[in-house]
Amino acid sequence: METVLAFGILWVIFACLIVILRDRWAALALLALNLTIAAFLLAENDLIGAVLKAALGILPPVIILLAAGRTSEPTPRFNVRTLVVGTVLTVALSCLVAFLVQSQFPVERTAETYILFVLFGVAFLVISSQRSILKLLLGILILENIGTLLLAWGTGTALFAGLTEIFVVLITFIIALIAVIDFSEYDTIDSSKLIKLRG
Amino acid sequence: MYILYILIIPLVVAAICAFFSRNSKMCAYVAVAGMTLSAVLFTANWLIGMGATTYLDSVATSAGLSSSGLIVAYPVIIIGTFVTWFSLAYIKNAGRIYYPLLLVIIGTTATAVMSTNLATLYALIEISTLSTALLVTYRKGQAFEAATKFIILNSIGSSFTLIALILMFVSYGTLDITSFGSISSNAILLISLFLLIGLGTKIGVVPMHSWVPDTYSEAPIPVSAFLAGTVKGASAFILIRLLFSMHPALDVVLLFISVTALLTVGIGAIMAYTQKDLKRFLAYSSIEQAGIILFAIGIGSSAALAGGIFQIVNNMVMKTLLFLCVGAVIAATKRRDIESLGSLATRMPIVAAGFLIGALALSGIPPLNGFVSEYLILQAGFQKGGYYPALSIILLVLTLPMFAAYIKVFQRTFLATDRSGIIPEVSYLSIYIIIPIIILSVLCVLMGIFPSAIIEQANNLSIAILGG
Numbered sequence: 001m002e003t004v005l006a007f008g009i010l011w012v013i014f015a016c017l018i019v020i021l022r023d024r025w026a027a028l029a030l031l032a033l034n035l036t037i038a039a040f041l042l043a044e045n046d047l048i049g050a051v052l053k054a055a056l057g058i059l060p061p062v063i064i065l066l067a068a069g070r071t072s073e074p075t076p077r078f079n080v081r082t083l084v085v086g087t088v089l090t091v092a093l094s095c096l097v098a099f100l101v102q103s104q105f106p107v108e109r110t111a112e113t114y115i116l117f118v119l120f121g122v123a124f125l126v127i128s129s130q131r132s133i134l135k136l137l138l139g140i141l142i143l144e145n146i147g148t149l150l151l152a153w154g155t156g157t158a159l160f161a162g163l164t165e166i167f168v169v170l171i172t173f174i175i176a177l178i179a180v181i182d183f184s185e186y187d188t189i190d191s192s193k194l195i196k197l198r199g
Numbered sequence: 200m201y202i203l204y205i206l207i208i209p210l211v212v213a214a215i216c217a218f219f220s221r222n223s224k225m226c227a228y229v230a231v232a233g234m235t236l237s238a239v240l241f242t243a244n245w246l247i248g249m250g251a252t253t254y255l256d257s258v259a260t261s262a263g264l265s266s267s268g269l270i271v272a273y274p275v276i277i278i279g280t281f282v283t284w285f286s287l288a289y290i291k292n293a294g295r296i297y298y299p300l301l302l303v304i305i306g307t308t309a310t311a312v313m314s315t316n317l318a319t320l321y322a323l324i325e326i327s328t329l330s331t332a333l334l335v336t337y338r339k340g341q342a343f344e345a346a347t348k349f350i351i352l353n354s355i356g357s358s359f360t361l362i363a364l365i366l367m368f369v370s371y372g373t374l375d376i377t378s379f380g381s382i383s384s385n386a387i388l389l390i391s392l393f394l395l396i397g398l399g400t401k402i403g404v405v406p407m408h409s410w411v412p413d414t415y416s417e418a419p420i421p422v423s424a425f426l427a428g429t430v431k432g433a434s435a436f437i438l439i440r441l442l443f444s445m446h447p448a449l450d451v452v453l454l455f456i457s458v459t460a461l462l463t464v465g466i467g468a469i470m471a472y473t474q475k476d477l478k479r480f481l482a483y484s485s486i487e488q489a490g491i492i493l494f495a496i497g498i499g500s501s502a503a504l505a506g507g508i509f510q511i512v513n514n515m516v517m518k519t520l521l522f523l524c525v526g527a528v529i530a531a532t533k534r535r536d537i538e539s540l541g542s543l544a545t546r547m548p549i550v551a552a553g554f555l556i557g558a559l560a561l562s563g564i565p566p567l568n569g570f571v572s573e574y575l576i577l578q579a580g581f582q583k584g585g586y587y588p589a590l591s592i593i594l595l596v597l598t599l600p601m602f603a604a605y606i607k608v609f610q611r612t613f614l615a616t617d618r619s620g621i622i623p624e625v626s627y628l629s630i631y632i633i634i635p636i637i638i639l640s641v642l643c644v645l646m647g648i649f650p651s652a653i654i655e656q657a658n659n660l661s662i663a664i665l666g667g
Contacts (some may be wrong), residue, residue, distance in 0.1 A: 104385040127355065136351050143358035147365050154369040160318050164361060167325040171354050174329055178336065178350060182343050191351070 007040040008115035015122040015142055016087045020080060023068045023134045030138055031061035037148060048158040053148065056165040060141055060172040064134055067176035071183040074131045074190035086125055094121030109153070119146050133179040133189040137172060144168045202244060202266065203259035206313070208237040209279065209306035217299035227287050230298040234305070238280040245273055263316020263375065267663055270508065270656045271312040271436045274515045278429050279305035281635035285523055286421040288629030289530055297419075300334045303327075304425065308433045317364045317374045320437065324360060328353050328401070331426065335418045345410075345417035352410045356400025363393035367441070376444040387445045391452040394441055395459070401434040402489045405463040412470075415482035420529065423478065424522030427485040431518075432511040435492045439504060443664045448499050457497030457590050463490030464594060468601035477525045477535045480608055484521075487601050488514050488561065494594055495576045498583050504661035506575030509653055513560070513568045513646065520557035520639035524550050527632050528612065537611050544613040547628070551613040553636040558605035560643040563598065568646035573598075575654070 014033040018026045034057030042050035078086065098117035105113045119142060126139030147164055151157040179189045186193070212233030216226040283301065290297060304327050311323035332350040336343055367390055368374055370382045400407040415423040442448060467487030474480040492514065495507025527550045528543065529535050544551040560567035563574070580591030646653065 104383070133347060133351065137354075140351070140354045140358055143355065144361065147358065147361040150362060150365045150369060154365075154372070157368070160321070160365065160368060160374070163318055163322050164365075167322070167329075167357075170325070170329055171350075171357070174332055175350050175354065178332070178343060178347050181336070182347055185343055191347070 003040070003043050004111045004115070007036055007043075008111060010036050011115060011145075012091065012118050012122070015119055015126075016091070018135075018138050018142065019087050019122060019126050019129065020083050022076075023073045023132055023138075024065060026135065026138055027061045027064040027068060030064070030141055031058065033142075033145065034058070034061065037145060041152060044152055046152060046157075049148075049152065049161045052158075052162050052165050056169055059169045063169075063172045063176045064137065067180050068134055070180050071134070071189050073134075074188060074193070077131050077192075078129055083129065086129060087122065090121045090125045091118050094118040097121075112149070112153070116146055116149060119149075131190045131192050133175065133182065133191050136191060137175045137179075140175075141168065141172065144171075202241075202269070202272075202313075203262075203264060205237050205240045205244065205276070206264075206272070206306060206310045208233055208240075209276075209302040209309070213299040213302035213306065216302065217295065223293045223295060223297070226295060226298045227290075227293055230302055231283050231287050233302070234276075234280040234283040238277050241273055241276050245269075262314075263319040264310065264313045265315040265377065266313070267315075267660055268313035268436070268440075270653070270660055271433060271511060272309045274512050275305065275309040275312065275429050275433060278515050278519050279309070279425065281519065281523070281639065282421045282425045284631045285424070285526065285635050286419075288631035289421060289526055290419055297334070300330045301422065301425070303330045304334065304430065308430055312433045312436050315376045315440070317368050317376065320441075321361060321364050324401075324434075324437070325357060327430065328357055331422075331430070334422050335414055345413040348410045349414045352400055352407065356397045356407065358397070359393045359400070360397030363390050363397055363441075366390045366393065367445075376441065379444050379446075381446060384449060388449055388452060390445065391442060391449065394438060395452075395456065398434050398438040398441075399459075399493075402431055402438070402493070403463075403486050404459060404489055404493060405466045405486070408463070408466075408486050408489075411486055412479050412482040415485065416476060416478040420478070420522060420526030423481070424519045424526070427481065427522060428515040428518035431485060431489060432492070432515045435489070435496070435511055436508065439496055439507065440664060442496065443499070443504070453497050453499040454586065455497075457494055457587070460490045460493035460497050461590060461593055461597060463487070463493060464601075465490075465597045468597055468599075468604065472600050472604040472607070474604075475537050477528065477537055477540075477608070477612070480537070480604070481518075481521055481525060484561065484601060484604070485518055487598070488518060491573065491576065491594070491598070494590075495579070497590075498576070498579050498587055500579050500583055501658070501661045501665050502582060503576060503579035504664060505654065505657040506572050506579055508657040508660060509575060509650070510569075510572035512653060512657075513572045513643075516639055516642050516646065517557050517560045517569055520553055520636065520643060521561065523632070523636050523639065524554040524557060527628055527636065530632065531626050531628055537608060540612045541615045542613075547613075549633055549636060550628070551609075553640045554613065555609055556640045556643050558609055560647070562602040562605055566647045567643050568650065569643075571647055571650045571654070 011033055014029045017029040038050045038053035041053055094117045098114045102113055123139050123142035127136055151161050183189050216229055307323045307327040314320045332346050335346040335349055370386050371379045403411040464487050467483050467490055471480055471483035492507055492510050495503045534540055560569040563570045577591050580587045
């Protein structure tokens, strides 16, 4: 319980940093999130899961950093103060929802339930509050990490964990590639501008 | 011949095309030959023994494939073959990437509908999604914007699907959906909602549909045809499989699905009526069709699921037919704005007849195939009782704008004199464009007049799915 809580607080902090920081620093926050998940899996004696997460979890942030280096980040939709307030509200609201549905989950998973709901809320905040395609990608990657954490609840999950990590890397690569091509074509990776191109 | 090997043919041919073809022309011919071989072998197997389990060897079984999905896998391969033929004439300078990706999507879609293993299913869904994103970007310019929307929204959808599949795995303790036991109704509720959002995004259910018009209008016509008819249908079938593998399906979830379905039908039909671009019109009409299939899932009875599965198969044929007809119009006139077209019926009679048959079939007009499946769904709605008879009547009313839209588009494109005063020049259409249109038109009629064999298969499958 204590291990989950300690790691969980770290994950929530890193996820919240992704909301607030600019693309490059947010990618580093994702890297930290992935590595702490790997450390948690190791602490839970899931050696294969930990190795997979550590080895493949490094790739998405690196790919995002490379893409960020070849693009220019659009002006954020909200300023930092608004994002901080939004993040605090999201965390509070997610905890409230987790509290309301807590009875439906196993008692020994109470800490995980809260952490997963908060991560879910923060992922949606990232997706809904940002304009940069790379930031949207980071939101998707937080969602995928929720899947990885859920896998830790089961047994014999190595195959699924491996598949998930491989496809996360592929998704990251393709979205980052499209972002770079979009930037070379339209000079922006602002998703709202790109969507308005066709009306 | 084992089914697994037939399913693998498109993937093997894709690899050959990608790594060994010296030029795009050769790649195109290899792809057409491979898909034709796959279709012929599949048809032969189908005729010899419908859905016989003996056609799955131990390798296929251990990979989590089940012969119960053959009823959907077969049309996927057949439609895939026609789309590949059509591409041969339609896609100029395909490059080395187009055919390998198209064949990967066909192969993974056909295999996914036969998969009963959660991990295999996830891998196949992701491969199909990623290949589609790359294929949509095949054309430069606005296609990238469409691809951006496609990959972002579908990746969010895939994340939901992944979480749902993992929750299923963790809850049931097995990857095999045929050996699911029982879990709490709260877990079923949570998983069902995640599945609906995840696979609903791929199906194009409102409000996760916004990628559909952009992607279908910017992707090459053969790709749009395959996505709208086949990938969408396959995703709906996978949703049926996963949703009803959990027992019992919750009434509140089914009612929610039914209401979402009606919203999807209504928005799809009304938006389709207002479109001026042929491809965007078809994109919205495919949203409307997705709603009808979803409504069958929402009813949730054995009869409704049989109707839904039949509608999925029909939709593959009807929607592909319409997309290919529109592709033929664009190939011949180089125009896609409905207002700039007209008087094409006399100059393109086969295409006009094909479009009319497809449109009438999609509108549920007898004796075409769409009538039979939509009738089965409505009948199941009335039989279920409760809210469902009223919802079925609403569904019927909501489909009326779509029927009007089909008639309007057909009239303006093929019958009306050109309003711009300039009759579009019509160039010669290749046999690779005409033959798929003729075969699909004939199938729409035959499947409407002689539906019993498919209905029987769909009934058996729906009973098997509901019975666990």
